Amino acid sequence: MPVTEFLERNAKLYPNEIALVELNPEKADNRRLTWKDSDLIESSKYAPYRREISWAVFDEKANRFANMLINRGIKKSDKVAILMYNCLEWLPIYFGILKTGAIAVPFNFRYDAEEILYCVDLADVDVLVFGFEFIGRIEQIAEKLSKNRLLIYVGDGCPEFAESYRELAADCSSVAPNVPITDDDFGAIYFSSGTTGFPKAILHKHRSLTQAAEMEQVHHQTGRDDVFLCIPPLYHTGAKFHWMGSLVAGSRAVLLKGAKPKTILDAVSSEHCTIVWLLVPWAQDILDALDSGELKKEDFKLDQWRLMHIGAQPVPPSLIKRWMEYFPNHSYDTNYGLSESTGPGCVHLGxxxxxxxxxxxVPGYRWQCKIVDENGNEVKRGDVGELCVKxxxxxxxxxxxxEATAETIKDGxxxxxxxxxxxxxxxxFLVDRKKDVIVSGGExxxxxxxxxxxxxxPKIKDVAVIGLADRRLGEKTAAIIELKDGMTATKEEIDDFCQGLARYKRPKEIIFDSIPRNATGKIEKPALRKRYGADQLVAQENRG
Structure with a gap:
């Protein structure tokens, strides 16, 4: 059944129980709220940055948004994009889209203006819903976006080129729209990229969303008394579908803004969280803070925390060994997946x-796996090949x-x-990635x-960017730069030049050297990895 039915079930069975909590360590006057205080369950006993909604309010908000979209002509298989930071409004908007029969299209909030426009066109987006933080980016391309598209703004102070979510939804019905949805209807589009960096739009049916939700609940045995702490961005399949285990169980989840060690442990303590999904850097930071004495376990209420799991990048075994020294009673899991498999869990440790x-x-709930050679034939155990999942x-x-679909999906x-x-x-066991994508801090x-x-x-003749092992991030970017004859440059000069890149794309290491290329002109990145010890560093870390 579609995941929207889980929400409607929870609203009927547990209407007054808390579904979602938003924790935002920013000062209250720095937050842009979309809902009126009267729409939320709030109390003076809570910290000023805490908001929460019940299952009934969650469902009502989704219904209002769905009916608003329908009133504006949105129908089955239309596409509605979401460009927002994590907040209490995000998931009700997502479910409102699904309830119309339209296709939800979450956008990476790191996209610049041109990337937003590219993805809007690629996915044939009909409506773009965006938050306060993205006004500047959307304004740059508003004239192009507004042609035959509806721009909906979520927040106070609606810009002239958009319409206000609050005003549009205010008088809409809170009753679920009468739109039949089946598992075979299309439900969501997520974006992925190859080594070229150009996104591909990945289309999923409702069946995929339900599978991911039910699998998460089974894998981690999420129950009614569990409280899930969600820190990664909800546009990411990992964050959203790990949360959906709570949806299936009918249990509470906490959306935390901030990933500093004390922020995380404060949230676990104050909200009595039992399940926490971390990225490798966050787990590393917590351990380092405990090692240094900056934080002390006894200052927090952590006894109820039963499961720590990690995904989105390779996990150093030594990290988990250290974790278990501090938290010997924790269960641990890691999950493997990709957006093409509806996120994490097609393979999971257990x-x-x-x-x-x-x-x-091993293969996840309802999944199969095999490893094949370059001809598509299964290899024997112990041999290396390409991982395939079904x-x-x-x-x-x-x-x-x-063409890309045919290359990626063969016989199911x-x-x-x-x-x-x-x-x-x-x-x-993962051995290497076929592609050269660098996974740094889960991104x-x-x-x-x-x-x-x-x-x-103008000083650079050639350049190659590779990933080097990093204790905290998993991998860090290294730029090997070959200068033009007679030119000189310093690392500081290149760092300054790279200010023109998004912060997370800036190389962490600058190395001046020649760039090896093969007879066909391709950069020999394996040779560079060997030259700078990337392979040895990764192998050493995997040995723990």
Missing amino acids: MENIHKVGAIG GPGVMTCYCHNV WLFTGDMAMQDEDGFY NIYPVQIEDFLRTN
């Missing part, structure tokens, strides 16, 4: 398999990209592009984008 830390795990969460296609199997091996016990960084930017510097 809470009962902590003795296999280092593996990505299950009800496989995407339908890449929108407007028949999703070819992941990741190289892996299976041990004698049936556990899968994908595409080397070609950085290389193209650096090549605009």
